[in-house]
Amino acid sequence: MQNSLTTQRVLSIDAFRGITILVMIFVNELAGVQGIPAWMKHMPATADAMTFVDVVFPAFLFIVGMSIPFAIASRRAKGDSVVQLNAHILFRTLGLLVLGFFMVNAEGGYNEAAMVISLALWSLLFYVGVILIWNVYTSLSKPVVYALRAAGVVLLLVLAWLYRGGEDGTETMTPQWWGILGLIGWAYLVACLWYQLARGRLFGICAGIVLCLGLYILGKAGIVKDVPVLGWIAGQAGHAIHTAIVLCGIATSLIVFDRKHAHSNDRRFLEVFAFALILVAAAFLLRPYYKISKIYATPSWAFYSAASCCVIFALLYWLVDLKRINRWTAFFKPAAANPLLTYIIPFILYALLRLLHTHFPTFLYEGVVGIVWSMVFAVAIMALVIGLNKLRIRLQL
Structure with missing residues (x-):
């Protein structure tokens, strides 16, 4: 260089x-x-x-x-x-x-009726696999870390095998497009x-x-x-x-x-x-x-x-x-150091709500109330990252 x-x-x-x-x-x-x-x-x-x-x-x-x-x-x-x-x-x-x-x-592109498990559960298990593979393990021995990451890889492979798409449910996972993360990649x-x-x-x-x-x-x-x-x-x-x-x-x-x-x-x-x-x-x-x-x-x-x-x-x-003038940046530090974790948390939350057959109240998605709710939601996700970091959940590619 x-x-x-x-x-x-x-x-x-x-x-x-x-x-x-x-x-x-x-x-x-x-x-x-x-x-x-x-x-x-x-x-x-x-x-x-x-x-x-x-x-x-x-x-x-x-x-x-x-x-x-x-x-x-x-x-x-x-x-x-x-x-x-x-x-x-x-x-x-x-x-x-x-x-x-x-x-x-x-x-x-999925066909949930043809899948063995619901899409919500499938999604949650996917994020479990993501955490197992890409979590930063600081206090575990190398054999344990390798075992956890291998378990995550196996879980993703099983989920890919369980996935069904298309009208007749015979199609497998396809790169319809690469998604935001794939485009970044x-x-x-x-x-x-x-x-x-x-x-x-x-x-x-x-x-x-x-x-x-x-x-x-x-x-x-x-x-x-x-x-x-x-x-x-x-x-x-x-x-x-x-x-x-x-x-x-x-x-x-x-x-x-x-x-x-x-x-x-x-x-x-x-x-x-x-x-x-x-x-x-x-x-x-x-x-x-x-x-x-x-x-x-x-x-x-x-x-x-x-x-x-x-x-x-x-x-x-x-x-x-x-x-x-940088004291205010402390709030952003955990999310800035863990962008992947911060990005997937809302998706995990949405999948959990679908699995429980519930959702946020509809009035939260209308007009000024919706704008305020979106602000509160974003700040809450950022704060949640801080809590997850304290529980030693930190993702790093």
Whole structure:
């Protein structure tokens, strides 16, 4: 690597991650609320518009990118070889793909009547398997840890065998799409590999963003569909744009934290805002050709979102790391350190409610009451993570 980065956690990045997770839980719960303004929901695929809700997913991709240089620097400092480092990256990617694969099949395509157990129980057992495999065990012997993780793997295999889909109940689990976690996994993998190929150079990362945009344009142009060697590009346009957002996060980390350049804080802020302006300009120029759409993963949506993340992070960096106004970030710390656990808790809760044949009162999903409820729900989930951490339940891919 050609850059010099600390191997310690950066509080402003953790704060950004924690806030993003809180907003993510809030908007996911808000999605079921009726009678609220359109700007509090996802825009339709063809609307050529976006709301703050449409920025949550790219914000998480952006933060994944910001964390990559530090994670790689940390593992290299611990003595990992290139092979060990990339084995770790591949293992994390596989974990995200498996999680996304199971969660997507639990959302649709199933035939519950043909299954031996209810979908709610199937889902709960899936999350039990997730915890067994990816929990951080701190006080158990290695043989016990290996046994618990093996039990989790066996449980997931059994659940895959029990799953039934299709109208006649004869279909097995299928990758209908990769789910949010799976999409993050693919973008994370490609961005990590590109970061290493670019040897951590900012110019190389920016070249990667341009390359992703080029792949998207080429894929959408349709000229590659009839070329056997290039036909795969058409189906990877969305992944290319997601990867571009991750690379934007990497670029921002290098601008702010690469000690090799040792710029003043004023220079760092100027460069971050300049980078954001370049992204806005790119989005503006591309919008007439590729309308803003989160669903279609268009470059205009991606670059507007990444520019917003640059500005938000710059403000957090100034407040948390430079001005040291950071006591408030303590609430976000457990969730920021355990994003996977925080993400799956609502799904576990929903599956448990279905298993008990109950649900939250319907009045909680209407108008202003629904907005307040979604806020309370999000804060409660964040607090629950703190309690689970005390019970030594901590997930790490």
